[in-house]
Amino acid sequence: SRAAGPVAVAVAGEVAGEKKMDEEEEREAVFYRLEMLGYRVGQGLVERFSLVRPRFTDTLDIIKFLCKDLWMLVFRKQIDNLKTNHRGVYVLTDNSFRPFAKMSTEPGGNAVGRAQPFLWFPCGIIRGALASMGINATVQAETAELPGATFQIKSITTKP
Amino acid sequence: MASAKAARLGEEVWKSRVDKVNAELVTLTYGTMVAQLCKDYESDYLEVNKQLDKMGYNIGLRLIEDYLAKSNTMKRCVNFKDTAEMISKVGFKIFLNITPTITSWTSDNKQFSLIFEENPLADFVELPDDGRAQDELWYSNMFCGVLRGALEMVQMQVEAHFISDVLRGNDTTEMRISLIRYIDDEMPVDDD
Numbered sequence: 435s436r437a438a439g440p441v442a443v444a445v446a447g448e449v450a451g452e453k454k455m456d457e458e459e460e461r462e463a464v465f466y467r468l469e470m471l472g473y474r475v476g477q478g479l480v481e482r483f484s485l486v487r488p489r490f491t492d493t494l495d496i497i498k499f500l501c502k503d504l505w506m507l508v509f510r511k512q513i514d515n516l517k518t519n520h521r522g523v524y525v526l527t528d529n530s531f532r533p534f535a536k537m538s539t540e541p542g543g544n545a546v547g548r549a550q551p552f553l554w555f556p557c558g559i560i561r562g563a564l565a566s567m568g569i570n571a572t573v574q575a576e577t578a579e580l581p582g583a584t585f586q587i588k589s590i591t592t593k594p
Numbered sequence: 595m596a597s598a599k600a601a602r603l604g605e606e607v608w609k610s611r612v613d614k615v616n617a618e619l620v621t622l623t624y625g626t627m628v629a630q631l632c633k634d635y636e637s638d639y640l641e642v643n644k645q646l647d648k649m650g651y652n653i654g655l656r657l658i659e660d661y662l663a664k665s666n667t668m669k670r671c672v673n674f675k676d677t678a679e680m681i682s683k684v685g686f687k688i689f690l691n692i693t694p695t696i697t698s699w700t701s702d703n704k705q706f707s708l709i710f711e712e713n714p715l716a717d718f719v720e721l722p723d724d725g726r727a728q729d730e731l732w733y734s735n736m737f738c739g740v741l742r743g744a745l746e747m748v749q750m751q752v753e754a755h756f757i758s759d760v761l762r763g764n765d766t767t768e769m770r771i772s773l774i775r776y777i778d779d780e781m782p783v784d785d786d
Contacts, residue, residue, distance in 0.1 A: 467630065470630075471623075471626050471627060471630055474622075474626040474629070475619070475622050475623050475626050478622040478625075478626070479618070479619065479622060482618060482622075483618075507616050507619065508616070508619055510613075510615070
C-alpha cells in the first residue's frame with residue numbers, strides 16, 4: 435500500500451469502502467502490537483537496570499530516571515525538556531529523537547505522518563517501564579517537526 | 595582478503611565507524627519479538643522459524659548497503675572462502691561485535707559452518723518449556739535470513755540454516771551455509 439499514490443487510494447476507497455475499513459483496522463492492530471512489544475521491553479529494561487540504584491523516593495524521581503537513565507540507555511541521549519502540571523501529567527520533549535534522526539523529509543512527502551508509526555514502540559517502552567516502577571499511566575506521543583518528538587504521560591493512579 | 599586482514603578491517607570499522615546500541619536492549623527487543631511470534635502462530639514453531647527467516651531476509655536486503663558503506667570494501671570477494679571470512683570477521687563484527695568461527699568446509703568449497711561461541715540475541719534466553727520448542731524452534735533464525743538477503747544483493751544465492759543451538763541443549767550453536775549459485779546479471783525481460 436506504500437507504493438499507492440493518493441489517486442490510487444481514492445479509487446480503491448470508492449470501489450471498496452469496506453476494504454479501507456479493514457486496512458484501518460489492520461493498521462490499528464499493528465500499532466497495538468508495537469506498543470505491547472515496547473511495553474514488555476520497557477518492563478525488562480527497568481527490571482535489569484534499576485537494580486543497582488537507590489530506591490525511588492517519589493513519582494518525580496521515577497520520571498527523572500526515565501528522562502535521564504532510561505532514555506540514555508535506549509536512545510543514547512537524555513530528554514531535553516520536562517514539564518509537569520504537578521497533578522500527574524508529564525510532558526517530555528526530545529528535540530532530536532534518535533529514531534527520527536536519519537529520516538528523509540522530502541517536501542510534500544508527509545514525513546511527519548510517516549514518522550508517526552515509529553512512536554508506538556517507544557510509547558510502549560515508557561508505559562512498561564513506568565508500570566514496573568509502580569506507576570500506571572497512559573502515554574501519547576506526537577511529532578510536529580522532525581526530528582523532534584514529545585511524549586505525554588498521564589498517570590492514572592499515583593502511589594500515596 | 596586474507597583472514598588476518600579481514601579481522602583488522604572489522605576491528606577498525608567497529609571501533610571507529612559504528613554507532614553502538616545497548617546490547618541488552620537488542621536482546622530484550624529480539625526476545626520480545628520472538629515471544630510475540632510464538633503467541634501469534636500459537637506455538638507453531640516451524641512457522642515462527644519461517645517468519646524469523648523472512649524478517650531477516652528483508653533486513654539483509656538493505657543491511658548489505660550499510661555493510662558496503664561502512665566496510666568500504668570496493669573489491670569483490672575472489673571466492674566463497676573469501677566471502678566466508680568477510681561475513682564472519684567484518685559483517686558479524688561490525689554489526690554485532692562477534693566473529694563466529696568458520697569450519698567444516700566441504701571439499702568443493704561451497705559449504706561451510708559458522709560456530710557462534712557468543713550470540714547476543716540469545717543472552718538470558720530460555721526456550722518455552724512445552725516439550726516442542728527445544729526440538730522445533732530455531733531461536734536465532736533471523737541470522738539465516740539476513741545472510742540470504744544480503745548475499746543475494748551481491749549476486750550470491752545461498753541457503754542457510756541452523757543445525758545446532760546451545761539453547762536446545764546442544765554443545766554448540768552452528769549454522770550451515772551453502773552456495774547454490776552465483777547470480778548472473780540479467781536484463782529485465784521487457785526492457786529494450
